[in-house]
Each structure stands twice: as structure tokens, then as C-alpha cells.
Amino acid sequence: HRLFSASSSTLTHGDAALTHADADGIVDVNPPRGTRDFPPEDMRLRTWLFDQFREVSRLMAFEEVDFPVLESEALFIRKAGEEITQQLYNFEDKGGRRVVLRPEITPSLARLVIKQGKSVSLPLKWFTIGQCWRYERMTRGRRREHYQWNMDIFGVPKVRAEAELIQAIVLLFQRLGITSSDVGIRVSSRKVLQAVLNMYSIPEHLFTEVCVIVDKLGKMTREEIEKELISTGLSSEAVQGIIDVLSLKSLVKLEEVLGSGVEAVADLKKLFSFADQYGYTDWICFDASVVRGLAYYTGIVFEAFDREGKLRAICGGGRYDRLLSTFGSEDIPACGFGFGDAVIVELLKEKDLLPDMSRQIDDIVFPLDEELEGPASSIASSLRKKGRSVDLVEDKRLKWVFKHAERINASRLILVGNSEWERGMVRVKVLSTREEFEVKAGELE
Numbered sequence: 001h002r003l004f005s006a007s008s009s010t011l012t013h014g015d016a017a018l019t020h021a022d023a024d025g026i027v028d029v030n031p032p033r034g035t036r037d038f039p040p041e042d043m044r045l046r047t048w049l050f051d052q053f054r055e056v057s058r059l060m061a062f063e064e065v066d067f068p069v070l071e072s073e074a075l076f077i078r079k080a081g082e083e084i085t086q087q088l089y090n091f092e093d094k095g096g097r098r099v100v101l102r103p104e105i106t107p108s109l110a111r112l113v114i115k116q117g118k119s120v121s122l123p124l125k126w127f128t129i130g131q132c133w134r135y136e137r138m139t140r141g142r143r144r145e146h147y148q149w150n151m152d153i154f155g156v157p158k159v160r161a162e163a164e165l166i167q168a169i170v171l172l173f174q175r176l177g178i179t180s181s182d183v184g185i186r187v188s189s190r191k192v193l194q195a196v197l198n199m200y201s202i203p204e205h206l207f208t209e210v211c212v213i214v215d216k217l218g219k220m221t222r223e224e225i226e227k228e229l230i231s232t233g234l235s236s237e238a239v240q241g242i243i244d245v246l247s248l249k250s251l252v253k254l255e256e257v258l259g260s261g262v263e264a265v266a267d268l269k270k271l272f273s274f275a276d277q278y279g280y281t282d283w284i285c286f287d288a289s290v291v292r293g294l295a296y297y298t299g300i301v302f303e304a305f306d307r308e309g310k311l312r313a314i315c316g317g318g319r320y321d322r323l324l325s326t327f328g329s330e331d332i333p334a335c336g337f338g339f340g341d342a343v344i345v346e347l348l349k350e351k352d353l354l355p356d357m358s359r360q361i362d363d364i365v366f367p368l369d370e371e372l373e374g375p376a377s378s379i380a381s382s383l384r385k386k387g388r389s390v391d392l393v394e395d396k397r398l399k400w401v402f403k404h405a406e407r408i409n410a411s412r413l414i415l416v417g418n419s420e421w422e423r424g425m426v427r428v429k430v431l432s433t434r435e436e437f438e439v440k441a442g443e444l445e
Ligand SMILES: Nc1ccc(Br)nc1
Pocket: 084, 103, 104, 132, 133, 134, 143, 144, 145, 146
């Protein structure tokens, strides 16, 4: 959509400093590549979704926090080859500082926990909803920004934290009308991969890199994954061993392969027993192929998926007990997830679960004559002070006003007319029952 060019005279004689249109008089009205506007109807859906995020956060006793969308680039420089760090929306600001539009929120959370240091008592349960960015070559035409709900727990080393976070995810889905037949949550632990690498005496420093590679299982062919793993220096025997273990979907079989007393198995058994107590057993399943693509996870990881397999992961997260020390601080055990605003909306559309997004206004106040615009103002003002949402309309024909009342689902139409106003009255039309009556202006509520 491009604005029509203004007539050439205004362009050539317009104030050059104020002219935004380019040479042929057209300004591009689209937002920057890969970004979205939220016109009212889209914004009502987004607000509804974010209200669900907030309500679940309240139920889980989490506190809201927020951060600048602009962060120091240093917070995101990691050497593990993650997609997220290869697509940084980074630049140098006018002070010569290397900054980014944040690609995720967890490092900001960690930064604030370190900054708050001794002044906060653990555990911390924090949530935020924030816009995240990536600079993706537009060849794939994917979005460059999305909003993410993040829930994180700091200071709980035990699996209780993961169990709490998974309940939050299940509560959210249930609030949206999504069931465990629509969506599942795959659960595993990075300690599974750790155990396998130990079995093949693979050096510790390869762990993160191998995680990032095997996270592409399902997105790349098995051969491509094997090639990438070999290129890190793994033997083909180790590569086969890794891929065989990662294809396990039974905790019993995992224990057979890894042996009993392995921490990964104990953690996962504990989580599944918690699931029973929370009542969300139907939602979760063990799947060793889940590793998630972020370098800093150290333990249990999980991701929600649509059982029809049409969509990308709906949300995902895990334990990251060693992130703070990468910023030079004492480590604090931590666990969290990110829940994006895009895939969930695609799922709601698939399941026909999008809520009614129409507007709802209590009253329209409409002066029938120009000299009644003053009284209409005081009527609208007193109704608003009583908590009524009021759309004050004027300079319209009555026919338009009735149509408008329908469009915005107004409950009442308050008509301010001369004959009524002379007697201190206004006319009220209740639009649902078509009931009509006069009432003293001062007694309207
Ligand atoms: N990390 C990230 C940021 C922005 C989008 Br869109 N997707 C992923």
C-alpha cells in the first residue's frame, strides 16, 4: 500500500525539512522488513493473549520485571554457533558502543539478578513479556521480531523449578482452551547427552557445540547431523551412539543404556512423579531428542509441540545453572522458558480457538444539535467518572450513529436533544432490548 503522491506543487514548494515523501511523492507506509504493526483488532488479540500470560504468572506467584530492548552486545557473544547469536540485530551506537536489539531475554534476567546481588532473597520467580529481535537475511521472509513471555526461577537447584514452570505452561494452554490432545510437552535433560559423551570419553569442551548441532535433529537430515558431528572431531562410533540414545522415548530404555544411578534419569523420574501430583501427566512425554538450541542449558529441557506436527515449537525452556558464571558472577541455579506470540496464534487459528475480538463500549453520547455539544460533554464526563466507557460522537447523521453503535457493540445510546434538555432530561436507548426512556441528566449512571 503506498500513499498516493501529493500534487507536485506541494512537493516542490513544501517545507523541505517536513517533507517525508520521496522523489515521486510516496512514503512507504509499511513497517520495516520483518516487523509488524498492530492495528486495533490485532492489538486486541495481542492484549488478550498477554493478559493470559499475566494471569498465569499471577497464579504462579511470579513478579513482573522489565528491561531495555537495547542491550550490550557482550551479553550475547557466545561461541557455540547458535542461530540466535549468528543473527544478532547488532550495531554501533553514536557513542561507539556495540549494542543489540536483544534476541532473547534470559541474559537480561541474569544481568539484573547479578546487579541486584545480595539485595534479593532467593528463590526469585520473575516474568516479563518483551519484544525480541533477530537480523535474518530476508531470503527466508521470516519475521525479525516477536514478543516472548518469559518465566524464570532463580535459586531452586531441584527439579521442583522445572515442575513449576511446566505447570505454568499447562495452565496457559488450558486457559486458551487447548487440551493435551492438541499439544504435548517433550521433556529430556542435557545430562543425557553429557552421559553419552562421557561414555565415549568425549572432552567436556565439545558438549555445548554438540548440543547446538543435535538440536537440529528433525530440522536437518540425519546424514547432515552426522556430518556436522564428525566435523567437531567425534568418532563415527560416538556419533552413532549419540544419535541412537537421542532417539529413545522411554525412560526405562534410557536407564538400560545409561545404567542406574545416572543423574539424568533420577531428575527425569522425579519430574514425572511431580507431574502426577500436579495433574499434568497427560501433557508430558520423555523424548531424548529434545536438547533445545541455546548453549547455556545444563539440565532438564522441554518444549511444547502441536501433536499434528504442523507447527514449530510453541514454547521451550530448561535449566541453566552455569549462566551467571559466564558473566563473571557466582553461579545461581536457574530455570526458565520463553513462549512466543506467533506460533500460539497459528495454533489457536488451527483449532478455531481465537476469542471474539470485537469492541465493546458501554455508552455513545450524541448531541442532536450543535448547541448541545456542551451538555453532551458534561454527560460523557460524569458517566466516565462512574466507570462507563463512553464514545462521544458529534457532526454525524443519526443513521451513521446507529450503525456505529452496532459496530462498537455499544450497550446504550444517550441522545441529547433540545426538547428533553429544556426539561433537564436526556433520552436513553438500550440497544439490546430497544427499550427507550427519558432520565434526568444528573441521575444517569
Ligand atoms: N530469537 C528470536 C528473535 C526474533 C524472532 Br522473530 N525469533 C527468534
